[in-house]
Amino acid sequence: MTASSPMNRDLFWRLIEISTALSSERNTARLFEKILDAAQDITHADGGTLYLLKEKNGRLALEFEIMRNNSLSLTLGGTSGRPIPFAPLPLLRDDGTPNHNNIATHTALTKRMENIEDAYCAEHLDFSGTKAFDARTGYRSKSFLTVPLCNHEGEVIGVLQLVNAKNPQTRESIAFPQDIEPIVAALASSAAIALDNQILLQDTRDLLDAFIKVIAQAIDAKSSHTSAHCQRVPALTELIAEAACQAAEGPLQSFNLNENDWYELRVASWLHDCGKLATPDYLLDKSTKLHLLIDGVETVKTRFTALMAQVEAGYLRQMRDNPAQIPVLEELMREEIANLADDCQFIEKANKGGEFMSDEHKARVRQIAERCWKDHLGVEQPILTEQEVSFLCIDRGTLSFDERQKINDHMKVTIQMLESLPFPKNLQRVPEYAGGHHEKMDGTGFPKGLKRDQMSWPARMMAIADIFEALTASERPYKPPMKITQALGILQRMRDQNHIDPDLYQLFLTARVWEQYAKRFLKPEQLDVDSIDAYR
Structure with missing residues (x-):
């Protein structure tokens, strides 16, 4: 096949098309599928497996991410929702020597492509697992093309394995032609770059998530009386947001959150009280009126x-x-x-x-x-x-007026802290969401005195979540945990006084968000509502 042949030109343009598609995919599971789809399409492979190299318990192993076989109508992993029932393949044996028997681990260790014409005749590699699979399914695994996926630093991050190239006319299993290897290598390079970017993005997000939760845990640890508040408010905020997304009528019927919006709301709700890091401990722990460092x-x-x-x-x-x-x-x-x-x-x-x-x-x-x-x-x-x-x-x-003002200052600190962070575009509303949960719809809240139309839906949701969690929390020493009837009665009065959003209160009530939350986080005796009619 010459460089200028129509087949090569078609493959060239197909490779560009695939590379573009891979670079724009943000969903990891769909990215796995696109990589395997493209590889099977170019090579006419009947099946394939994508492995990722991961470390578990101090040992590197190839984990199955997606597995497919067209003849067997088999799809596992990826977006299928069906788990792959095979154990990871360790790169080292129990005695610490490299595992060169398995073709996938051998490829990862050598960083070289392996093109096997017939697995049953490959004496230097162990295909016992493949033969056992064939015996169970009646399939005949023959040709294998196994390619390492290396990142920009030359490190192996995964392995792409293709099985049984098919003759496009006869559909019989044939060897993978050698002249397809550079095309597959180029595809593997593009796939590795896309995959590595996705891994780096996910690692960054995981680090940010962990850092956010550490801050929330540090705030909760400052006071046993507000422990878990920073963990329960995000859960309740998400329940309200889920109800809003499902609203079929009313002011919220067009409200929706995409994947980035959900993440932005989650980050904001976890950080909503980060300013309390600057609040004196004795105020957070002030369980009685005369309590300063000790109870006076x-x-x-x-x-x-x-x-x-x-x-x-x-x-x-x-x-x-x-x-x-x-x-x-x-x-x-x-x-x-x-x-x-x-x-x-x-x-x-x-x-x-x-x-x-x-x-x-x-x-x-x-x-x-x-x-x-x-x-x-x-x-x-x-x-x-x-x-x-x-x-x-x-x-x-x-709390006295002056002490309450010091407590309220945590909102100013929260906003200052969050506005000082260089949030990326998809997280730029975090300060607004997190900094508005003590505002009131009539403009008498703090720290900015915002009115309802100056606040986003998520900020108004977080205000209700913050209030309801505080009312029903069981750790507050100055009051017993309120039952749902009492908490809903207070929210109802706050709605009537134009302190909380009336539409969100109605949604909170009728979608029974309070009940979902209570079943997850509150004591059974707190859930005492027979009918919501009195709270409409």
């Missing part, structure tokens, strides 16, 4: 104990000086000590925080603060400091 209520209780002892000592002195008044003084002493004990118990309860601190309770805290006790120097000190009074009068939860 213990100091307050000690003061009450000292004051009770001082009150008792004062009455005992009066009893010594006025024996006739002992019964009256004893009653007064018991009453005052009981009142002090009751005040101390009230302070302990107020310290735990909750959904609401009434004005009446705040007034009682201030009244108690007027009491004084004497320190070790005999100097009168207030039973509660001004800071303690301020903390104990916190309306909701355990």
Whole structure:
């Protein structure tokens, strides 16, 4: 076959066409299939196998990625969904010597193409596995063309093996012609480049994913009270996004995410709280109102104990000086000590925080603060400091306004951190998605005060996911884990107050996203919803 023959020209243009197709394919499984399709097409091979070289347990082995045989109508691996039931082929034997018996491992070790006219006559290689396959299937494996796939550094990354070249006219099995070898070698080179690029991209993505999850785990590790929050929010966000993609009507019926969009959303949801790395640990761990590095209520209780002892000592002195008044003084002493004990118990309860601190309770805290006790120097000190009074009068939860502002600053840090990263084009919306989960639809959220129409759907989804996870989490020390009825009631009020997106809330409710999440992550007793009608 001459260089200018029509067949060579056709193969040349076919090779260019195949190389272009391989370089543009982004799906790894489809890339495997295109490589094998092209090789079989050019060589008229009846079957073929693509192996990738991987390291497992410190040993290099060729793993089956896709296997095909036209005569047997057999397709395994790739996008078929059918696994290949063959063990990987190790490059080294158990004794550490190179495995040159198997044609695929021999090709990987030598980096040379092997063209076998008839496997049953090849005495230098072990085709026992091939013969066993033939015996089971009634097939006759004859000619083999096995080609190493080498990357730009000359390292073997895989092996392409073709079986039984077919005569285009008679369809009988023939040897692979030698003049096809340069064409197959060129195809293998193009395939190796495409495959190596795909492997490098996947390795980079795997590294980024691992790095992102390490950051999330570090944030969760800062506080046992928010542990797993950074892991559950991504799961819930994806459940909401899946429901949105499946919406057949309404504002979300045209919403859809492609493969890159899903990855972008996943990265953003894993990084949504990365700014908490800069948040002081004692704030993340503030389980009570007086908790700083330790719970200050213990100091307050000690003061009450000292004051009770001082009150008792004062009455005992009066009893010594006025024996006739002992019964009256004893009653007064018991009453005052009981009142002090009751005040101390009230302070302990107020310290735990909750959904609401009434004005009446705040007034009682201030009244108690007027009491004084004497320190070790005999100097009168207030039973509660001004800071303690301020903390104990916190309306909701355990954080003061200033502390909440420090917590809220994590969103500014999150956005600063993410906007400083050189995200590629397909991840450029990560800062917007991750940085918007504390915004409210009426513009009263933070850090930017965005309104609904200024936010993307994914950012609004993440806001609902963040709230619902926090409400139902079982690790928060200042509240028991909410049941679904209570959490949905709060989301409903937030919808009515224009704090969360109403369309996404409706989707969250009617698509029963809350139920899917609860079955995966919550305790069985939290799932207490009989009907969603009350929450529409």
